[in-house]
Amino acid sequence: MYRELREAIVSGRFQPNERLVEADLERMLGAGRTTIRAALVRLDQEGLVQRSPNRGARVRLISDREALEIEQVRAALEQMVAREAAYRASARDLVDLRSELARMRAHVEHGDPLGYSELNASFHQRIWAIADNRVATALLATLKSQSIRFQYRTILQPGRPVRSLREHEAIVEALAAGDPDASEAMMRTHLAHVIETLRAAIERQAPAVP
Amino acid sequence: MYRELREAIVSGRFQPNERLVEADLERMLGAGRTTIRAALVRLDQEGLVQRSPNRGARVRLISDREALEIEQVRAALEQMVAREAAYRASARDLVDLRSELARMRAHVEHGDPLGYSELNASFHQRIWAIADNRVATALLATLKSQSIRFQYRTILQPGRPVRSLREHEAIVEALAAGDPDASEAMMRTHLAHVIETLRAAIERQAPAVP
């Protein structure tokens, strides 16, 4: 039940800020209100849903500012994870990463930013797995689900996929060299560019508020 | 209710791994089982409680390994937050930080590591506030409550408070200089030492498993 509701929210079947009335969800998902309620409490704690006392639950709207904060936190964690992965990556891991990279390159060359974006996500997850830090992985996963609505604002920018791909290649090289400092640094510059792109996209869309 | 249960767990009134039977809590806290249940679901999602289907809830036991993972995540976030704080710290903030430092110094000189430890926590929180990143602050707070049981394993090590104090002074100097790189670097070495101290304490206590 929690899974289903979560999926419905993350996949965008509910709009941001949309009310989640317990009785409606009850019919929609075919579960008792008690069960729905428990799921809403979890999703609230997870930051996907906002509940106010006696006023029910809504799909949480992530503001532009919060999206940037999330991206900064994500960057900090991914840097640490990349460093850790440099210590731990096996030959097999590197083979997998390089084949992932090849597939990403294909999508870029065919001008398919959306397909690239999906592979991008699984590329990063692969690094999380190598680093083998469950706490970090769990946090990164919930951060990603919170900010999912913002992902296209970066990858759809003209020229971004090509640069993004080069940055990913640099990360793999550093990991292959077993160089923790370089791996962290490459991940840092990669995500600094992501943040910069996102910031620019946001400012362009919402120009100077008086 | 959530607050009360949380407080009871974090403050150690329940032992790690202790069963949390809903009926008992009902009497103990004077609330209906429904309310207790909602609080347990939240605490589960927060990582303070572990619930298994049909088998109820327990106070979550943080393993040594997980404590180290948490500390690594915390380090990554605190570095980022220190950098951000360097951009934003006002003259007033620096005055506050320095007076906090003075109090910490007093506790070290009087040989009061526990008092020092408390001030230590509020020192870091002050930096979080300066950085003004709510997402990071929230995560840091929950990480802290999860790993609270481990805090004395570092600060009670002989000689640790003195070194810790010096590291905090270095952080304030970097912040005062408005130097983001230095602030991040000072925070990094500070927390690297914390992690190293914790790792040593854990290994000493649980020597080589065959």
Next chain:
DNA sequence: GTCGCTCAGATTGTGGACAATTCTATACAC
């Protein structure tokens, strides 16, 4: 002695009922 079985007791999971609160629409005063 140990393994497997059964059954009672303890505990959690879920649906329904009712109380408490908030929201909405209408009526009324100015």
Next chain:
DNA sequence: GTGTATAGAATTGTCCACAATCTGAGCGAC
């Protein structure tokens, strides 16, 4: 027209009862 009061509808919060599940003790077969 604007603002305020109020009744009724909509919705959430909580208690309770009962079903589903797990746990552990007792007992017998081997």
